[in-house]
Amino acid sequence: xxxxxxSLLQRSLTHVWHPCTQMKxxxxxxxxxxxxxxxxxxxxxxxxxxxxxxxSWWVNLFGHGHPHIKAALVAQLDQLDxxxxxxxxxxxxxxxxxxxxxxxxxGHAFYASDGASATEIALKMSAHYWRxxxxxxxxxxVGLAGGYHGETVGALAVTDIALFREAYAPLVRLAATxxxxxxxxxxxxxxAADVAHRAASALEAWLxxxxxxxxxxxVEPLVQCATGMAMHDACYLQHVRALCDxxxxxxxxxxxATGFGRTGTMFAxxxxxxxxxxxxxxxxxxxxxxxxxxxxxxxxxYQAFYDDDVARGFLHSHSYTGNPxxxxxxxxxxELFEKNDVLARNVxxxxxxxxxxxxxxxxxxxxxxxxxxxxWAWDANTTSPSFSRRYQQQAMTHGVLLRPIGNxxxxxxxxxxxxxxxxxxxxxxxxxxxxxxxxxxxxx
Numbered sequence: 001x002x003x004x005x006x007s008l009l010q011r012s013l014t015h016v017w018h019p020c021t022q023m024k025x026x027x028x029x030x031x032x033x034x035x036x037x038x039x040x041x042x043x044x045x046x047x048x049x050x051x052x053x054x055x056s057w058w059v060n061l062f063g064h065g066h067p068h069i070k071a072a073l074v075a076q077l078d079q080l081d082x083x084x085x086x087x088x089x090x091x092x093x094x095x096x097x098x099x100x101x102x103x104x105x106x107g108h109a110f111y112a113s114d115g116a117s118a119t120e121i122a123l124k125m126s127a128h129y130w131r132x133x134x135x136x137x138x139x140x141x142v143g144l145a146g147g148y149h150g151e152t153v154g155a156l157a158v159t160d161i162a163l164f165r166e167a168y169a170p171l172v173r174l175a176a177t178x179x180x181x182x183x184x185x186x187x188x189x190x191x192a193a194d195v196a197h198r199a200a201s202a203l204e205a206w207l208x209x210x211x212x213x214x215x216x217x218x219v220e221p222l223v224q225c226a227t228g229m230a231m232h233d234a235c236y237l238q239h240v241r242a243l244c245d246x247x248x249x250x251x252x253x254x255x256x257a258t259g260f261g262r263t264g265t266m267f268a269x270x271x272x273x274x275x276x277x278x279x280x281x282x283x284x285x286x287x288x289x290x291x292x293x294x295x296x297x298x299x300x301x302y303q304a305f306y307d308d309d310v311a312r313g314f315l316h317s318h319s320y321t322g323n324p325x326x327x328x329x330x331x332x333x334x335e336l337f338e339k340n341d342v343l344a345r346n347v348x349x350x351x352x353x354x355x356x357x358x359x360x361x362x363x364x365x366x367x368x369x370x371x372x373x374x375x376w377a378w379d380a381n382t383t384s385p386s387f388s389r390r391y392q393q394q395a396m397t398h399g400v401l402l403r404p405i406g407n408x409x410x411x412x413x414x415x416x417x418x419x420x421x422x423x424x425x426x427x428x429x430x431x432x433x434x435x436x437x438x439x440x441x442x443x444x
Contacts, residue, residue, distance in 0.1 A: 005045045008033040029393060037064030040414050040421050042401065053395075053402045053411045053425050058225070058257050060288030062336055063416040069287050072332035076325050085111070085322040092327035096294075099334055103266055105275050106296035110314070111322040115256035115282035116150025118293035119218070121316055122278040123154055125297065126216040126250045132304045132312050138215045141175040142206065142249075144199075146182065146227030149218060149254050149280075158218050161226065176210065178203045180224060181232035184368050184379075192233040199232075200239035211247035216278070218252040221268035222372060225257045228408035229377035231370055237272035250277040250301075256293070260284035260333075261343055262412065264350075264373030277301065287333035292326035342415055346374055352419055356426035357411075363430070365437055377410040380433065384440050394435040400428030409433065 009031050017023065018031070035045045040063050042050045052060060062069070080090055097109040110121055123141060130138035143149070143158040150156070156164055158175045165172065181199035183192035207214065221237055224230040244251040253276040258268035262284065265271050269279075278301075282293035305314050320326075336342065350373065354361075357376055361369040368379040380387060388404040395402040402411060413425060 003035070003045055005033045008045065025389070029389060032396060039063040039065070040417060048399070050396060050399055050401045051413075051421060051425050051428070053400050053413050053429070055284075055412050055414050056288055057283075058262070058412050059283045059286075060414050061260060061284045061333065062287050063414045064288070066287060066336070066416075068336055069289055069329055069332040072328050073289065073325060076328035080324045082320065082323055082325070084319070086317060090322075090324050090327075092324045092331060093322040096327045096330050096334075099331065100281070100294060100296055103334075104279055104296050106279055106298060108297055108299075108302040110295045110297075110316070111327075112293045112295075112318050113291040113320055113323075113326075114150075114293055115254075115280065116152040116155040117318065118256060118280035118282055118295050119149040119155040119158065119254065120152055121295045122218070122252045122280050122297075123158070123216065124316060125295065125301065125314060126252065126278065128314060129250070129301050129304045130215050132307075137213050138248075140210070140213050141216055141218060142203075142210075142214055143175050143177055143218050144220070144224065145177050145180040146224050146230060147177075147180070147218070147220060148224065148226030149220075149256075176206065176214075178206050180227070180230060181236040182224065182227075182230035183232055183370075184230065192231075193235050196233040196236035196239070200236055200243070203240065204243055207243055207247040207249060211249055214247070214249050216250035216252050217244060218254055220254045221258055222263050222271065223258050223268065223375060226405060228379070228405045229370070229375060229410045231372055231377075234272040237269055237274055241272070241274040241276075244277075252276065252278040252280065254280045256280055256282045261337065261346060261415065262374055264343070264346070266337070266343065285333065286326055286329040287336070289329045290323070290326040291320075292323070292330055346415055349415065349417060350374060353411075353413070353417060353422045353426070356419075356422040357429070360409075360426060360430045360433065363433065365433070374415060375410065375412050377408055380404075380407045380409060380437070382407055382437065382440055387436060387440075390439060391432055391436045394432035395428055397435075398428035398431045400425055400432065402429055402432065 012031055033044050034042050036043050040052055042052055100109055101107040112118055127139045141158050145160055147160045149158050153171050156172050160177050179199045179202045181196040183195055186195050253269045255267050259281050278297045280295055286292050365381045366378045367381055370377050387407050391404050
């Protein structure tokens with residue numbers, strides 16, 4: 001059957017319920033059919049191409065169709081496609097667990113398929129640990145204002161996004177929320193570190209009152225992505241680690257979006273020189289090829305489950321836990337970091353991209369321009385509720401995939417950008433801003 005944009009679009013609208021989408025909006029904002037992808041580019045069936053400026057929801061680290069990852073997957077497919085991990089094991093999951101242990105300083109990797117599931121695992125594991133150690137009252141959680149950790153029911157409990165909380169409130173055992181260290185909250189004369197100290201003081205006051213019933217604090221280190229790329233000073237994480245130690249509360253770092261070089265170091269929390277009790281990983285783990293997530297923890301936590309009693313074991317499973325193909329893709333992705341000295345190369349790449357973005361950064365209608373590693377963000381000075389949707393449409397007309405969060409424009413491109421791609425991305429981002437602002441009077 002020959003395929004074109006129109007036919008695939010209509011079939012998708014008829015049969016597919018797309019995620020994070022009010023489907024009725026596609027009456028006026030058409031879906032974009034994609035036929036193939038290569039490097040930083042997505043192509044539709046009519047030959048138009050779009051630069052993937054957000055790494056397809058932050059997963060595609062080394063461009064689409066990377067030959068090293070593809071070759072690893074083909075080789076693995078010839079050996080073992082899948083076997084359940086309950087009662088069995090295989091080489092890719094062992095190798096990946098060893099490698100992640102070396103990178104994080106944690107161990108005992110537990111696998112799932114997506115970031116929300118990783119959050120569920122970490123929260124359940126923390127609460128079950130306290131139960132196994134004779135302190136079942138420690139079963140509540142605390143997160144940051146504006147935090148996002150996934151959209152399954154358990155993950156929603158620690159996700160502070162009003163839209164989700166209101167829609168699913170009857171289903172959610174809501175966690176407590178403490179102030180965010182978002183540097184944009186700085187008062188005149190305050191630094192990002194001052195905001196971090198202030199937020200840490202609020203957390204300290206909360207823990208002093210509630211630590212006896214609190215199992216864990218969950219934090220997106222350095223960048224709270226879904227709340228508008230809210231960045232904070234690394235000293236906040238140092239305060240948090242000390243407070244969790246003092247009050248006997250687990251520290252869970254959600255590195256689902258910030259891990260694997262996105263903030264400039266392999267993992268964001270490493271910039272604070274701390275070690276968490278749990279780390280949640282996903283997104284870039286397989287280079288954007290296959291779904292996989294992992295949770296790693298300490299020997300202390302692991303030993304609390306090691307027992308003859310089945311009820312003291314960790315009661316959680318997924319059919320595709322530790323899938324060999326996904327693990328092999330993750331190993332190939334990590335090999336690219338080593339072979340290509342990616343973290344060092346990204347330092348130079350960020351300079352190139354930042355220079356290309358300079359006209360957007362200095363635009364009169366932009367405030368709070370910020371950058372950390374391979375993340376750029378700008379807040380557009382607009383009150384239009386439709387800004388994000390209209391900006392995305394304008395960006396696509398200029399050959400760029402950018403998807404603002406509210407009035408925050410952001411870019412999280414793959415690590416394989418060249419100067420030409422950076423220029424295309426920056427020019428498209430700026431042109432989309434100008435066009436969207438020009439529409440504001442009629443769409444306010």
